[in-house]
Amino acid sequence: MAEQAIATPMTRRDLLGAGAGLFVFFGADLEAQEPVRLPGRQSGPSDFNAYLKIGADGRVTCLGGKVELGQGAMTELAMALAEELAVALDTVDVVLGDTDLCPFDMGTFGSMCTPLLVPAVRRAGAEAKAVLLAMTAERLNVPAGQLRAEAGIISESSHPSNAVTYGQLVEGKRIERRLANVPVKTGAFQVMGSSPRRRDGPDKVTGSARYAGDILLPGLLHAAILRPPAHGASLKSADTSEAEKIPGVRVVREGSLVAVLHERPDVARAAREKVRAEFDNPPAGPDDRTIFDHFLKIAPEPRVVAHSGDLAEGERLAAAVVEQTYLNSYVAHAPMETHSATAQVEDGKVTVWASSQAPFQVKNAVASALGVTAEKVRVISRYVGGGFGGKTEADQGVEAARLARLTGKPVQVVYSREEEFFYDRFRPAAVMKIRAGLANGKIVLWDGQVYGAGEREADPFYEIPHRRIASVGGWQGGNPPGMHPFSVGAWRAPSVNSNTFARESHIDLLAAKAAMDPLAFRLNNLANGRIRRVLETAAREFGWTPAGTPSGRGFGMACGVYSNACNATIAEVAVNRATGAIQVKRVLMALDEGMVVNPDGMRQQAEGSVMMGLGYSLGEEIRFRNGEVLSNNFDSYRIPRFSWLPKIQIVLLDNPDTPALGGGEPPIISMGAALANAVFDAVGARVLQLPMTPERVKAALAQS
Amino acid sequence: MERSVSFTLNGQSTTVKTDDERMLLWVLRSDLGLTGTKFGCGEGLCGACTVIVEDEALRSCATPLKQVAGKRVLTIEGIGQHGLHAIQRAFLSHQAFQCGYCTPGMILSAYALLLKTPHPTREQVARHMEDNLCRCGAHPRILDAIQEAAGAAKAGA
Ligand code: FES
Ligand code: FES
Numbered sequence: 001m002a003e004q005a006i007a008t009p010m011t012r013r014d015l016l017g018a019g020a021g022l023f024v025f026f027g028a029d030l031e032a033q034e035p036v037r038l039p040g041r042q043s044g045p046s047d048f049n050a051y052l053k054i055g056a057d058g059r060v061t062c063l064g065g066k067v068e069l070g071q072g073a074m075t076e077l078a079m080a081l082a083e084e085l086a087v088a089l090d091t092v093d094v095v096l097g098d099t100d101l102c103p104f105d106m107g108t109f110g111s112m113c114t115p116l117l118v119p120a121v122r123r124a125g126a127e128a129k130a131v132l133l134a135m136t137a138e139r140l141n142v143p144a145g146q147l148r149a150e151a152g153i154i155s156e157s158s159h160p161s162n163a164v165t166y167g168q169l170v171e172g173k174r175i176e177r178r179l180a181n182v183p184v185k186t187g188a189f190q191v192m193g194s195s196p197r198r199r200d201g202p203d204k205v206t207g208s209a210r211y212a213g214d215i216l217l218p219g220l221l222h223a224a225i226l227r228p229p230a231h232g233a234s235l236k237s238a239d240t241s242e243a244e245k246i247p248g249v250r251v252v253r254e255g256s257l258v259a260v261l262h263e264r265p266d267v268a269r270a271a272r273e274k275v276r277a278e279f280d281n282p283p284a285g286p287d288d289r290t291i292f293d294h295f296l297k298i299a300p301e302p303r304v305v306a307h308s309g310d311l312a313e314g315e316r317l318a319a320a321v322v323e324q325t326y327l328n329s330y331v332a333h334a335p336m337e338t339h340s341a342t343a344q345v346e347d348g349k350v351t352v353w354a355s356s357q358a359p360f361q362v363k364n365a366v367a368s369a370l371g372v373t374a375e376k377v378r379v380i381s382r383y384v385g386g387g388f389g390g391k392t393e394a395d396q397g398v399e400a401a402r403l404a405r406l407t408g409k410p411v412q413v414v415y416s417r418e419e420e421f422f423y424d425r426f427r428p429a430a431v432m433k434i435r436a437g438l439a440n441g442k443i444v445l446w447d448g449q450v451y452g453a454g455e456r457e458a459d460p461f462y463e464i465p466h467r468r469i470a471s472v473g474g475w476q477g478g479n480p481p482g483m484h485p486f487s488v489g490a491w492r493a494p495s496v497n498s499n500t501f502a503r504e505s506h507i508d509l510l511a512a513k514a515a516m517d518p519l520a521f522r523l524n525n526l527a528n529g530r531i532r533r534v535l536e537t538a539a540r541e542f543g544w545t546p547a548g549t550p551s552g553r554g555f556g557m558a559c560g561v562y563s564n565a566c567n568a569t570i571a572e573v574a575v576n577r578a579t580g581a582i583q584v585k586r587v588l589m590a591l592d593e594g595m596v597v598n599p600d601g602m603r604q605q606a607e608g609s610v611m612m613g614l615g616y617s618l619g620e621e622i623r624f625r626n627g628e629v630l631s632n633n634f635d636s637y638r639i640p641r642f643s644w645l646p647k648i649q650i651v652l653l654d655n656p657d658t659p660a661l662g663g664g665e666p667p668i669i670s671m672g673a674a675l676a677n678a679v680f681d682a683v684g685a686r687v688l689q690l691p692m693t694p695e696r697v698k699a700a701l702a703q704s
Numbered sequence: 705m706e707r708s709v710s711f712t713l714n715g716q717s718t719t720v721k722t723d724d725e726r727m728l729l730w731v732l733r734s735d736l737g738l739t740g741t742k743f744g745c746g747e748g749l750c751g752a753c754t755v756i757v758e759d760e761a762l763r764s765c766a767t768p769l770k771q772v773a774g775k776r777v778l779t780i781e782g783i784g785q786h787g788l789h790a791i792q793r794a795f796l797s798h799q800a801f802q803c804g805y806c807t808p809g810m811i812l813s814a815y816a817l818l819l820k821t822p823h824p825t826r827e828q829v830a831r832h833m834e835d836n837l838c839r840c841g842a843h844p845r846i847l848d849a850i851q852e853a854a855g856a857a858k859a860g861a
Binding site: 069070071072197198200201202203204205206207208209210211213214216222263264265266267334335336337338383384385386388414416417600604607608609610611612633634635639640641642643645648 | 805838
């Protein structure tokens with residue numbers, strides 16, 4: 001059934017057909033809160049702002065422009081709507097990531113679903129319920145104050161049999177009544193705060209979840225596109241005659257796009273191998289070893305992004321100064337589903353199923369590539385097999401749409417794993433220099449420069465009277481020309497993983513210099529109550545006892561902030577001095593995520609962050625040379641696996657007074673420093689570069 | 705070379721006429737329309753494409769069609785045909801997935817393990833699942849789910 005629904009898509013008319021439901025319309029208040037970093041910012045049309053629909057059968061549809069990437073958006077939005085509308089959770093259906101059906105959304109990134117879309121859906125639900133109560137009051141001639149709404153039924157409190165269902169109320173009518181300023185619930189939640197089963201579960205455990213590459217349409221052709229061997233290599237010539245001899249193969253060229261198509265994906269790929277192509281050699285460029293010097297050489301003076309006091313005064317006050325340079329490599333998103341898209345052009349209407357975190361951006365990109373108006377393009381991103389920031393752009397959607405138009409057939413483009421690595425917009429490599437001064441257990445000076453990572457969370461939240469932070473380059477563009485040899489982009493908690501690694505590593509260096517316990521040192525320099533609380537909670541739950549570092553125990557801590565969520569992580573490791581291998585035994589994480597809508601969903605994100613954090617901290621690193629990406633599959637790019645799994649303890653702090661915060665990114669930010677500090681605590685060797693490969697651990701041991 | 709290849713797919717006898725050197729993954733997904741078996745790497749490195757052939761977990765991206773001629777093949781579409789399998793139920797109750805893309809391969813790998821080792825230790829489960837990759841980090845829950853499914857099997861469920 002699900003497959004039918006996708007193969008012959010529901011239309012907005014089906015959903016919003018005249019007389020079939022009640023609509024609640026919203027002003028464009030979401031738009032004001034959108035981040036400014038991304039291009040293509042636009043407001044949603046005012047008549048396209050419906051977040052919910054109540055069917056004549058009483059079932060409720062929740063509509064959201066976000067995408068289910070695995071982070072549990074479907075479940076969380078259903079919970080939010082069920083709560084405010086007062087309907088049973090299992091009567092809510094969720095439709096996400098469909099640009100024809102769902103209200104405009106910038107994209108699913110920056111952990112914004114919980115802080116922005118959940119409130120919007122809650123307001124929609126609250127307003128709809130108030131309208132329904134008002135309608136019922138008129139219909140039953142009972143004052144609204146004597147009515148109660150529960151499980152989709154409105155009844156008179158004193159005569160429960162005097163009742164009407166939501167379905168009966170809206171049946172046969174189209175209602176556009178609005179009520180201003182309807183408050184959402186502030187407590188006594190019945191659904192929010194619980195941990196129901198995920199809505200996407202049945203589809204996912206039975207294999208019936210359809211991802212973009214699972215859309216099979218009559219006459220579908222699979223495209224294998226000719227790709228350059230290296231970034232910067234341009235196509236000189238392509239002889240496709242051998243490929244064209246394979247029965248059923250079609251070759252299409254448009255500009256530099258050369259595609260081999262066949263009704264079977266493997267045959268198309270094999271045929272692409274027969275294309276004899278010549279590319280210009282790209283100019284020589286940096287490799288994964290020289291990249292850091294390359295940054296320092298070509299980058300202009302970092303721009304000051306935060307400043308207080310007077311650095312000279314800080315220098316004068318400091319009894320000791322600690323200076324260090326931290327590095328991290330490029331890392332890949334490596335979602336298990338590669339970028340995929342299926343496109344169809346029918347009667348001038350373009351439909352693209354795309355694995356994308358930002359279907360509305362894909363819609364605009366497809367429209368401009370095809371030279372059609374955006375209304376002619378529909379993008380559907382129902383299930384996406386992981387994103388982590390890497391599916392914000394969806395070039396494959398544009399490729400599939402162009403090829404569908406060129407061939408007159410539906411076309412599917414599924415990146416090979418090698419293409420996925422090649423075209424990934426990596427987390428940028430980075431250099432972070434920090435010079436900090438210490439006096440009587442207090443930090444009196446902090447002078448930091450960031451190259452490549454971006455500035456977010458580079459400014460320490462510790463109480464430091466004399467500080468200056470400067471930054472150049474970053475994941476969101478604005479990089480000096482030639483700085484990164486390929487595209488970079490948002491990788492789960494962009495720039496914050498790098499800056500937290502550097503800052504919290506440096507804090508432990510200072511603690512060691514001050515001969516203080518790392519927890520006591522942090523608390524001694526920290527006024528922020530929420531961060532203090534996560535640190536203290538983590539320490540208590542972990543069983544931290546004060547000791548100077550290195551203590552030989554292999555315990556390391558780090559704390560961080562991401563989009564107002566606070567995190568403290570403590571890791572326990574063992575280090576094999578002979579091999580340099582790090583074994584992570586235990587990770588405990590305390591999180592202040594504000595009010596938690598779905599505690600188990602939050603835990604899933606935190607557990608996943610621990611695993612992914614192990615990856616960027618211990619093993620993941622893109623190797624490259626002269627524009628060629630040498631790490632191109634899961635043998636040359638190792639991601640965490642079952643044998644890496646430590647004991648994981650997640651502690652969610654109770655903080656109902658802070659609104660719910662995004663949960664996908666904050667838990668990953670402290671992993672690098674917690675592990676680096678744990679390694680130092682175990683063996684006294686400071687590893688200054690992520691990932692902490694065995695070679696780097698051995699080199700640090702040799703220096704310690 | 706193009707031949708008719710017959711095998712039993714999810715309990716049904718099936719014949720495909722195609723180049724029998726082609727990998728089973730593509731025949732399942734494209735020729736037969738069974739898209740529950742996923743493509744992740746194409747090189748036998750991720751386990752997303754795992755299927756069961758004669759009770760063994762195999763990487764369908766690296767298994768030529770001719771290798772399954774006359775054999776029993778089970779995919780994710782086949783294991784819950786008569787109500788969800790205990791492993792599927794345990795994946796649901798432990799929420800042992802996020803994006804779900806690795807899930808069919810995980811479930812089928814676990815299925816093969818439990819056929820051979822009905823009561824594995826956690827270490828045995830982890831070792832068996834080592835080469836099934838999950839980028840979302842559902843690992844602890846996947847281990848929990850498989851152990852629970854093994855327990856349910858023990859209890860005769
Ligand atoms: S697709 Fe077969 S192992 Fe990865
Ligand atoms: S659940 Fe996403 S890859 Fe495993």
